[in-house]
Every structure is written in structure tokens, then in C-alpha cells.
Amino acid sequence: MQKHLLLRLLAVLLGFTLVASACGDDDSDSGEAADSSSDSSDDSADDSEDVVEATQDGSVLAAVVARGELNCGVSGAGVGFSVTQPDGSQVGFDADYCRATAAAILGDADAVNFVPLTAAERFTAVQTGQVDVLFRNTTWTQSRDTDVGMDFGPTTYFDGQQLMGRAGDGFSGASGVADIDGAVVCTNAGTTTEKNIADAADAEGISIDLQTFEDFNQVTDAFINGACDIITTDGSALVGRKAEQQPADQEWAIFPATPISKEPLGPTYGQNDSAFADAVNWTVYATMIADENGINQANVDGAVANPPTAEIGRLLGGEGELQSAMGLSADAFYQVISQVGNYSDIFDRHLTPLGITREGSANAQWTDGGLIYAPPAR
Numbered sequence: 115m116q117k118h119l120l121l122r123l124l125a126v127l128l129g130f131t132l133v134a135s136a137c138g139d140d141d142s143d144s145g146e147a148a149d150s151s152s153d154s155s156d157d158s159a160d161d162s163e164d165v166v167e168a169t170q171d172g173s174v175l176a177a178v179v180a181r182g183e184l185n186c187g188v189s190g191a192g193v194g195f196s197v198t199q200p201d202g203s204q205v206g207f208d209a210d211y212c213r214a215t216a217a218a219i220l221g222d223a224d225a226v227n228f229v230p231l232t233a234a235e236r237f238t239a240v241q242t243g244q245v246d247v248l249f250r251n252t253t254w255t256q257s258r259d260t261d262v263g264m265d266f267g268p269t270t271y272f273d274g275q276q277l278m279g280r281a282g283d284g285f286s287g288a289s290g291v292a293d294i295d296g297a298v299v300c301t302n303a304g305t306t307t308e309k310n311i312a313d314a315a316d317a318e319g320i321s322i323d324l325q326t327f328e329d330f331n332q333v334t335d336a337f338i339n340g341a342c343d344i345i346t347t348d349g350s351a352l353v354g355r356k357a358e359q360q361p362a363d364q365e366w367a368i369f370p371a372t373p374i375s376k377e378p379l380g381p382t383y384g385q386n387d388s389a390f391a392d393a394v395n396w397t398v399y400a401t402m403i404a405d406e407n408g409i410n411q412a413n414v415d416g417a418v419a420n421p422p423t424a425e426i427g428r429l430l431g432g433e434g435e436l437q438s439a440m441g442l443s444a445d446a447f448y449q450v451i452s453q454v455g456n457y458s459d460i461f462d463r464h465l466t467p468l469g470i471t472r473e474g475s476a477n478a479q480w481t482d483g484g485l486i487y488a489p490p491a492r
């Protein structure tokens with residue numbers, strides 16, 4: 115992993131995007147990168163300028179602009195978040211955040227190459243340059259943020275792990291982990307989910323038969339055909355699966371004494387690329403700031419013509435705009451709101467129809483007691 119980080123730094127300094135982790139580089143290359151940065155102490159003014167320029171050129175941001183398309187990793191099997199359609203397109207909350215990012219960077223929400231990834235594949239896909247960013251029901255954790263070599267953007271959906279059983283199996287009165295002693299519990303591999311449930315079972319002193327599958331479609335199929343007593347994952351996914359897949363002859367019950375974890379979901383990308391991170395992060399913040407100010411897809415044109423506040427004027431590309439200094443077009447966030455929408459537009463399009471609500475939850479705006487809070491556009 116250390117080797118990968120050094121390779122990435124080297125690639126950035128050379129103005130290349132890292133496209134493969136197995137480049138055959140050895141410690142001498144790492145030494146070169148270290149040497150060039152220690153040289154900078156001899157003439158710090160000149161060299162620091164060079165480093166800034168090289169870093170901007172080497173950013174994934176420049177690569178996306180040059181390519182004219184954003185490679186965005188999604189699930190493809192996340193009901194409400196990203197579901198692959200028969201024509202290959204993606205529909206969902208995460209898929210719309212891919213589109214929003216493309217609208218900000220490229221001015222075109224359709225300039226997205228969606229890459230469906232299983233949970234186990236997703237981080238390698240970023241590290242090898244197969245995707246620029248993941249919007250894939252991905253939980254921000256300490257190890258992913260450090261050892262795995264990712265950086266995380268603002269949380270777009272505050273989730274928590276829940277359990278679901280069939281009421282007919284005697285789980286109608288079940289409320290939490292204490293009630294599943296001896297059960298076959300199913301989830302997908304490479305997730306926080308499998309670790310959390312193992313920890314929770316240990317903490318309760320119960321024993322479970324934990325079975326993991328490659329993707330969550332297989333998990334749900336196994337649950338439907340009776341191979342699993344319990345399925346567990348992010349609560350949003352259980353609500354989505356129940357809404358869409360509960361057979362007429364079954365009654366699925368989400369246990370009330372859950373969540374058993376915090377699952378802050380949001381964008382993640384390779385670490386130490388500030389220019390790209392800023393572009394992704396401020397795309398998300400723009401959707402939240404617009405939402406906080408009541409500026410949505412339907413009224414954004416009026417807001418550009420007549421900004422209700424100075425902050426909205428700046429955000430949409432008017433006087434004092436800050437987007438140019440980030441390497442984006444002045445109207446980057448106007449394009450986001452106009453082509454994709456604000457946070458509520460995106461939430462209401464994909465999650466509200468599943469019965470997921472913001473009111474009273476962490477996903478409400480901070481002004482309504484929630485945790486959706488963006489720093490000021492100033």
C-alpha cells in the first residue's frame with residue numbers, strides 16, 4: 115500500500131494519471147519522488163510553483179477534462195441508489211451524483227461512463243484508475259480513509275445497518291441482534307456490513323451462520339428462496355429491496371432495534387488529489403446550498419437572472435463567482451442544479467418513492483434538525 119501511495123505521488127508530480135498499480139516500479143522510483151521534494155528546500159519559491167502546476171496538471175480533474183467523460187463507479191444493484199437499466203443506463207441517487215459531478219466538471223450531465231462494481235471490487239477500481247470516483251453506497255471509515263488509500267467527500271446519505279427477516283419465520287416480534295441466535299445471516303462481501311454483524315453477534319454472545327455473496331442481488335435471491343433467515347445491509351437498501359422485491363406470499367420485517375452501526379455514505383476517490391476532491395466535494399455542497407436556499411431545478415433560471423442572495427449569485431456563476439479558481443467553469447454549479455437538481459430534487463426523485471423520508475432523520479437539512487450542512491459558498 116505504501117508503494118502505491120508513493121507511485122501515486124510520483125505520477126502526480128510527473129503529470130500523469132496513475133493507470134495501473136502494477137507498474138513494476140521499485141523503491142528507487144519512490145526515492146526519486148522523495149528527492150525532488152527535498153530539492154525544493156534549495157529554492158522553495160520556484161519549486162513550490164512547479165509543484166502546484168504539476169499537481170494541477172496531474173490531477174484526475176485534468177484527466178477527466180481531457181477525456182471529456184467522467185468514469186464513475188456505482189453499484190448497479192442498489193435499489194434507489196444505482197440500478198442498471200435494460201439499456202445499460204443507471205438510475206438512482208448515486209447515479210445522479212455522478213451526473214452532477216460531470217455537469218460541474220464538463221458542463222454535461224450525460225458525460226458519464228458508469229462502471230457497475232461489486233463492493234469487493236470498488237476500491238481497486240479507484241486505485242487502478244478504472245474509475246475516477248465512486249458513488250457506490252460507500253461508508254466512510256477510518257481504514258478506508260487511511261490504509262486503503264481513499265479520500266472521502268461530504269456524506270450524501272446518513273445510513274445505518276439494519277436486519278430484515280420474514281415475519282412468517284417467527285421474526286415478526288424480533289427487534290434486534292439478540293433475537294437471531296442460530297440464524298443463517300446473509301450479506302455481500304467486502305462490506306462494513308459483514309464486519310459489523312460479526313461484531314454485534316459477538317457482543318450479544320450469540321452464534322450466527324454468516325454467509326456472504328458477491329453482490330446484493332444474490333443476497334436478496336437467497337433470502338427470497340429461503341436459503342437465508344436474515345439479510346442485513348444499509349437500512350436504505352433493505353427498505354428499497356422490500357419495496358421492490360417482497361413476494362406477495364411473504365411479509366418482510368425490518369427489525370426496529372436497529373441500526374447497529376453508522377454508515378455515512380458519500381463520494382470517495384484516490385487520496386491526495388485536492389483539485390479533484392474539491393470539484394467533487396463542492397458539487398455535493400452546491401446541491402445542499404441550493405436546497406437550503408430553496409433553489410431547485412425548476413426555479414434555478416430565475417435565480418440566475420435575479421439571485422435571492424449574494425451567496426446564490428456566486429454559486430450560480432454571477433459576480434464574485436469562485437468556480438474559476440477551482441478549475442471549473444463559472445457556471446459549473448448552475449449546470450449541476452439545472453441539469454440534475456438540488457439535494458431535495460435528487461432525494462425526492464429516487465428515495466422518496468421508496469418510502470424513505472428526510473423528516474426527523476439525519477438526512478434533513480441542518481435548519482430542520484438534520485446533518486445535511488454545507489460550508490458557505492464564499
Ligand SMILES: N[C@@H](CCC(=O)N[C@@H](CS)C(=O)NCC(=O)O)C(=O)O
Nearest residue numbers: 191233251252253305306329330351
Ligand atoms: N455501506 C456498506 C455496504 C455497501 C453495499 O455493498 N451495500 C449493498 C446494499 S446498498 C449494495 O450496494 N448492494 C449492491 C451490490 O452489491 O451490487 C459499505 O460501504 O461497505
